[in-house]
Amino acid sequence: MGLISFTENGLYCSKGDFYIDPWRPVKKAVLTHAHSDHARAGSEKYFAHKDSALVLRARLGENIRLETAGYGEGFSCHGVKVTLYPAGHILGSAQVAVESDGEKWVVSGDYKTAYDGITPAFEPVPCHTFITESTFGLPIYQWKNQDQIMAEIDQWVRSNQALGRYSVLSAYSLGKAQRLVYSLSKFGYPIYAHGAIYNMHEVVRKTWDLPPVHWLKPDTPKDAVQRGIILATGSAIDSPWMKRWSPYALGICSGWMQVRGAQRRRNADAGFVLSDHADWNGLITATLATGASCVYATHGFSAALARYLKEHHGLRTGVVKTAFGEDEED
Ligand SMILES: [Zn+2]
Ligand SMILES: [Zn+2]
Structure with a gap:
């Protein structure tokens, strides 16, 4: 043995x-x-x-x-x-x-x-x-480099803004969320997060120097949110919480997005092949x-x-x- x-x-x-x-x-x-x-x-x-x-x-x-x-x-x-x-x-x-x-x-x-x-x-x-x-x-499964993916997300957010839609990215709270916050903050977007992500991000920030996120609340000004990006967990996206931020476009960041059909199966408007x-x-x-x-x-x-x-x-x-x-x- x-x-x-x-x-x-x-x-x-x-x-x-x-x-x-x-x-x-x-x-x-x-x-x-x-x-x-x-x-x-x-x-x-x-x-x-x-x-x-x-x-x-x-x-x-x-x-x-x-x-x-x-x-x-x-x-x-x-x-x-x-x-x-x-x-x-x-x-x-x-x-x-x-x-x-x-x-x-x-x-x-x-x-x-x-x-x-x-x-x-x-x-x-x-x-x-x-x-x-x-x-x-x-x-x-072959990944592109991260800068390329972040540039794709940036383009997507801009086109959502032009169409008057909120940009919602689905990400799990530990790992993917921090990576997105770090990279997308560089484009100047304010990041708004569902409570589950906000709380985990705050815990992580006690150990690591990362940009903050705003806790997305019912009274957060809508025009400010539209200029930024909403991060939400998969379960939040399926909940009534999400309805307030309508109309929105949903993007999923996951290695599984590499496979054709994965995006459609999860009812997403965009799939970004970003994996941990x-x-x-x-x-x-x-x-x-x-x-x-x-x-x-x-x-x-x-x-x-x-x-x-x-x-x-x-x-x-x-x-x-x-x-x-x-x-x-x-
Ligand atoms: Zn893991
Ligand atoms: Zn694992």
């Missing part, structure tokens, strides 16, 4: 007696990041990157037992060394390296290889075995850069990625079923 095994509670290191992103309550949970499919409530003790501490407390409870570290740091447990490295996914996200007796495994968590301007960039970590996410593990995950080339480049001879793919199109790495690069590969990727992500 290797350093990490795949159990019904999640990825488990028996030698160090800890789990990584367990989906059931355990004694000791090492977390890659604060998204709800990776960070779940109920464990006795947590370990995570220091920049995700406030978000984790906001989501899992103020009183959780939480130990934190920076990148390149970690802890030791029964002779197993655990170290965190940047994953480039969202603020505070980390890859987890596990090392013992000369054997080294890395769990990627979610990651993206392109730099977004705010999240410390993904860093390949040399290892023997790499457990990689594969949310967008098909060759059709690596695209197909990113997954392959990142995996090969670790030098790992054994790769396990989880989360998404794992079989396709595993087959490609085996056939084209001669790696030993496997597919692991996990409970990740069920929720707020893309």
Whole structure:
């Protein structure tokens, strides 16, 4: 058996007696990041990157037992060394390296290889075995660079303004929202946000220096809102809250927008291919850069990625079923 095994509670290191992103309550949970499919409530003790501490407390409870570290740091447990490295996914996200007796495994968590301007960039970590996410593990998923996407959004907002419509962007509250606020504020747009995004953004701003958003309230002046951009979560868009801001155009920012028909299925007026995950080339480049001879793919199109790495690069590969990727992500 290797350093990490795949159990019904999640990825488990028996030698160090800890789990990584367990989906059931355990004694000791090492977390890659604060998204709800990776960070779940109920464990006795947590370990995570220091920049995700406030978000984790906001989501899992103020009183959780939480130990934190920076990148390149970690802890030791029964002779197993655990170290965190940047994953480039969202603020505070980390890859987890596990090392013992000369054997080294890395769990990627979610990651993206392109730099977004705010999240410390993904860093390949040399290892023997790499457990990689594969949310967008098909060759059709190829991202354009972020500046290009933001320029497309800028054009779209201008045309909405010319037509007298509000511009509403759907984004999840942790990660995508901060990325949009950071990039779109540069165009001079004031950003208005639904309460769920406003609250999360305020928590994140206690750790990171990011532009503020305005809390969009029923009495916010309509002409001001029309000159800006409204950020809302998917569930807010389907609620009565949204009706007040009519007529509006809805744009969805997600890697899934790459596929034809995805935009129409979600009743959007525009789809912007902006993801916090690596695209197909990113997954392959990142995996090969670790030098790992054994790769396990989880989360998404794992079989396709595993087959490609085996056939084209001669790696030993496997597919692991996990409970990740069920929720707020893309
Ligand atoms: Zn995530
Ligand atoms: Zn995930």
